[in-house]
Amino acid sequence: MTTLYLFGSAAPPVFEVAGVITSGQDRGWDVCLGLTPTAARWLEAELPALEDLTGHPVRSEYKMPGEPDVWPKADVILFAPATFNSVNEWALGLTSKFVIGVVAEGTGKGIPIVAMPCVNTAYAQHAQFDRSVEALRAAGVRLLYGDGGFVPNRPGERRPEGYPWHRALDAVDALVSPRP
Template sequence: MADTASHPVLYLLGSAAPPVLGVGPVIGRARAAGWDVVLGLTPTAASWLGGEVARLEALTGHLVKSRYRRPGEPDVLPPADAVLFAPATFNSVNCLALGLTSSWVAGYTAEAVGKGLPVCVVPCVNPALAGHPQYGRSVAALRGAGVDVLLDADRPGVDDRGDEGPPDFPWDAALARLGRASALRAAGPDLG
């Protein structure tokens, strides 16, 4: 298992959008930046990565979680210090904003918001869905709750590049923002 005593714990949570297929190198970069990484996936994202789950568990040192635990099942994962929900689909963004926790990743992220943990959400949404009126309301609601929603200034959270997904998905920008937020939180209220 990973060493959580000396490293802050990042929950890297992803839903079924093309960038999730490249999550392995992101885990490596997060670990190199000093995070102990726990990976959580929506059930569909977990099925997309089915053959990679064992390798990802070895990389993180933790089980990859994609469902709620059953009553009486032990919680074997360390508590989060920060949460990165990326990629977050249209459905995930709206569920999180509305407090709908039918997936474990949405439920865990909602709890993190309620606990006041640093949370960054990086949407990956196609133009038609980004144009739906609920999407803008959801982004605004999340920001109003203190969530750092990382959107591209010119193309807000939009992915119109087909199955390949955005080649420049902002993983590193999100990790950097969470690192700063986590450091400020650890330093105490006088520095935030």
């Protein structure tokens, strides 16, 4: 079975993660959920149900040295929603957060990674964001930003069509085929 690490940071689409897990499982993936600490706090009441859904612990912190890993090895990583902060931390190599550390190391290991930001137009105008997007793309990350991915909305606005999860899942499908 293909193992997908599904990572999310604290943006409103993270509240839809249970449906994304189910969609991934329907596509034949074994899904492991990792969250930034703030996203984990947002979903705190749902964490037991999400663990039941995935069959794996939900992780938001690094394990202690010497502890065994509780997840199977990743075949592919999907980081969505990826906030302004997460994209910049990742591109700059600031790995104090578990999910950022895993994707930063994953790019070096050659694990296929799809990421889709969730930022508003005010954040998107910050000069560092464009540099971070380009740095991640140059590192081989399939970053779904702009046409064909996530297009920023105005601050405080949500798009009527919602976050384009289907594009992220389709991009993962294009990178790896589920194994029986």
